[in-house]
Amino acid sequence: MESPQSFVEEINITEIEFYEVVGKGAFGVVSRGKWRDKDVAVKNIETESERKAFITELKQLSRVSHPNIVKLYGACTQHPVCLVMEYAEGGSLYNVLHGTQYQPQYTAAHAMSWALQCARGVEYLHGMSPKALIHRDLKPPNLLLIMGGTVLKICDFGTACDIQTHMTNNKGSAAWMAPEVFEGSNYSEKCDVFSWGIILWEVITRRKPFDEIGGPAFRIMWAVHQGKRPPLIKNLPKPLELLMTRSWSSNPVERPSMTEIVRIMSHLFQFFEGAEKPLSYKENHDHSDASKIF
Known part of the structure; x- marks a missing residue:
């Protein structure tokens, strides 16, 4: 080799x-x-x-x-x-969403743009030849931002694997991990699609997925295994809700491919303006109900 x-x-x-x-x-x-x-x-x-x-x-x-x-x-x-x-000067998407130091404001257009850019990067990985790549650990700490928070880059490939490997060892992080990964079943590139669906929910709500469960990681895994998912978002456009819930389906076959996600997201993204504007770091704003961005 x-x-x-x-x-x-x-x-x-x-x-x-x-x-x-x-x-x-x-x-x-x-x-x-x-x-x-x-x-x-x-x-x-x-x-x-x-x-x-x-x-x-x-x-x-x-x-x-x-x-x-x-x-x-x-x-x-x-x-x-x-x-x-x-070097990504904007730090991780996780810190932008949940960091304690700064709490930048962002719009629905930014949230849509981040989800679309993440999907484009993963679509590229899944389309690689001769062997597709599965990232296996997609989550906001592994998504970095540059250009004032407008451009997203996927990082941390220490857990990535070739699609043929069909690894069954438990990589990734509980809140974003597809059930088939921690159940030890053979899994495909659709495990990244599951993670993407959770990330979409997270950038829209600005809440940590399964935060209410607390305790050790296996409690989240058990809940996900039993079918628990983040709560649906009020006022979310129906096509977006459908894409999100299909992405985190328990059955990997029912999840869309990343190519389909990119196609749908690119279409929906046309209706959002302002994603190219750098993030605003104004003081004393309230984002306690981030679902209002829709």
């Missing part, structure tokens, strides 16, 4: 100027840095067990090129081991 290093540029660690730590991914610590006059995110591998996820992410990211997927510039494969990627 070809080694993953052959796909990507080998970067000399001494060329990178490191700044502050900005987060932690599925593996490793992520720092902001400068490399050849570019702002970069550098993901450092800390333990031997993280090497496996590193090799996966390196292999998968080196295959992809799409405006809604984080760009990989290269890697340091000698000690210390790290990935060098584009």
